[in-house]
Amino acid sequence: MRVVIYTGKGGVGKTSIAAATGIGAAACGHTTLVISTDNAHSLGDSLGVPLGPDPTPVTPKLFGLEVDVLTELQRNWGEVHRYLLALLASQGVEEITAEEVVILPGMELITALLLLDQVAEQRRFDTVVLDTAPTADTLRLLSFPNAVEWYFDHLFGLQRRIARVARATVGRAMKTPIPPDAFFASVQKLHGRFQRVRTLLTDPRQTTVRLVVNPEKMVIAETQRAFTYLCLFGFAVELLVVNRVFPTAATSGYFANVRAEQETNLATLTELFGEIPQLPVPRYPNEVVGIPALERLERDLFGSGDPVSVRPTPSPIRFLERGGHPVIELALPYTGPDQVDLSQRGDTLFLRVGAYRRSIVLPYAFTGRTVDGANLDHGTFTIHFASRRTSKPVAHAAS
Ligand SMILES: Nc1ncnc2c1ncn2[C@@H]1O[C@H](COP(=O)(O)OP(=O)(O)OP(=O)(O)O)[C@@H](O)[C@H]1O
Numbered sequence: 228m229r230v231v232i233y234t235g236k237g238g239v240g241k242t243s244i245a246a247a248t249g250i251g252a253a254a255c256g257h258t259t260l261v262i263s264t265d266n267a268h269s270l271g272d273s274l275g276v277p278l279g280p281d282p283t284p285v286t287p288k289l290f291g292l293e294v295d296v297l298t299e300l301q302r303n304w305g306e307v308h309r310y311l312l313a314l315l316a317s318q319g320v321e322e323i324t325a326e327e328v329v330i331l332p333g334m335e336l337i338t339a340l341l342l343l344d345q346v347a348e349q350r351r352f353d354t355v356v357l358d359t360a361p362t363a364d365t366l367r368l369l370s371f372p373n374a375v376e377w378y379f380d381h382l383f384g385l386q387r388r389i390a391r392v393a394r395a396t397v398g399r400a401m402k403t404p405i406p407p408d409a410f411f412a413s414v415q416k417l418h419g420r421f422q423r424v425r426t427l428l429t430d431p432r433q434t435t436v437r438l439v440v441n442p443e444k445m446v447i448a449e450t451q452r453a454f455t456y457l458c459l460f461g462f463a464v465e466l467l468v469v470n471r472v473f474p475t476a477a478t479s480g481y482f483a484n485v486r487a488e489q490e491t492n493l494a495t496l497t498e499l500f501g502e503i504p505q506l507p508v509p510r511y512p513n514e515v516v517g518i519p520a521l522e523r524l525e526r527d528l529f530g531s532g533d534p535v536s537v538r539p540t541p542s543p544i545r546f547l548e549r550g551g552h553p554v555i556e557l558a559l560p561y562t563g564p565d566q567v568d569l570s571q572r573g574d575t576l577f578l579r580v581g582a583y584r585r586s587i588v589l590p591y592a593f594t595g596r597t598v599d600g601a602n603l604d605h606g607t608f609t610i611h612f613a614s615r616r617t618s619k620p621v622a623h624a625a626s
């Protein structure tokens with residue numbers, strides 16, 4: 228399944244461009260689903276078709292869906308319920324309902340990712356286009372599988388061991404409820420689904436991220452940061468859609484300055500995102516609402532090409548060997564050395580860039596090795612490992 232994720236600052240045109248891409252993909256013969264993961268849905272308004280939590284037909288091969296957190300929670304309630312009970316067991320919480328859980332932070336992330344996993348499993352659609360919420364929320368969504376993996380591995384792995392020991396020694400005499408193994412089986416199943424969706428999302432042959440920008444200073448600054456964090460979490464950024472470029476004819480009189488300002492900002496975009504292809508979209512005289520307007524946008528954006536064809540995009544993370552030493556190379560554009568913090572605990576690396584933190588579980592060839600040093604050069608962060616394996620886990624820090 229091909230997955231195209233559109234993200235960008237609030238109001239730049241993500242929904243319109245996601246909808247237009249869906250229309251174009253369907254016209255090319257792909258059975259396409261456009262999913263809005265933004266709680267403040269506007270995909271239905273853009274397409275002019277009311278949408279709900281199930282795929283709704285829009286054009287012969289195009290379907291739209293607006294994620295509803297409560298509906299998805301209820302659909303996945305068996306697994307999520309047991310996961311939460313296992314998580315809350317130590318606090319003495321014995322029962323919890325889907326309606327109560329909806330208000331917990333992070334539920335929209337869990338539900339959107341489970342929905343994507345389910346869509347991939349069903350194999351009904353060959354293309355999925357994600358229309359997401361503005362950048363910060365989308366980064367939370369995309370970084371969630373990485374964070375949750377750590378919790379599953381460490382929290383539940385650990386709890387499970389404690390539970391076994393406790394049951395063997397004190398059993399029912401203890402007042403603290405000990406989650407039974409059945410809970411863990413369920414938690415593991417959920418873990419498996421998150422792993423699957425992470426694999427799907429970080430495979431650049433299947434999933435790519437397209438950044439939507441406007442030629443405006445503040446938008447560019449936020450997009451640069453988003454690009455860095457997307458690389459940090461292993462997402463392949465394929466394309467920059469530069470929306471709302473004023474045509475020369477429209478920039479006389481009151482708007483005379485706009486074009487000059489945009490020219491400067493367009494040059495900045497080329498300088499900053501040089502290696503990523505950029506596709507411009509004009510600023511139209513009218514709102515882009517309804518199928519005909521979106522079809523026009525799609526033609527202006529992609530011409531007669533397939534709007535979802537995968538442009539070869541390298542993965543931002545590479546595991547290599549240099550002169551007998553294992554090395555990890557990670558693209559971290561626009562990042563200074565003082566913004567990066569790296570530490571190691573056993574076979575897991577923790578990498579913090581600004582406000583975001585990810586864990587990297589070392590692949591087999593790297594296990595048992597200690598970080599030997601790291602450097603940041605022209606937007607590439609290189610982590611060097613010792614050539615010999617150390618037998619026990621070590622703590623190491625470098626910046
Ligand atoms: N190129 C354009 N020319 C004219 N109007 C546009 C253009 N692109 C988008 N619009 C209009 O701008 C408004 C915002 O666009 P849209 O909803 O696609 O942005 P968004 O990034 O999804 O916003 P949000 O962050 O709120 O989800 C809409 O009314 C849309 O029709």
Ligand SMILES: [Mg+2]
Nearest residue numbers: 241242265269
């Ligand atoms: Mg939107």
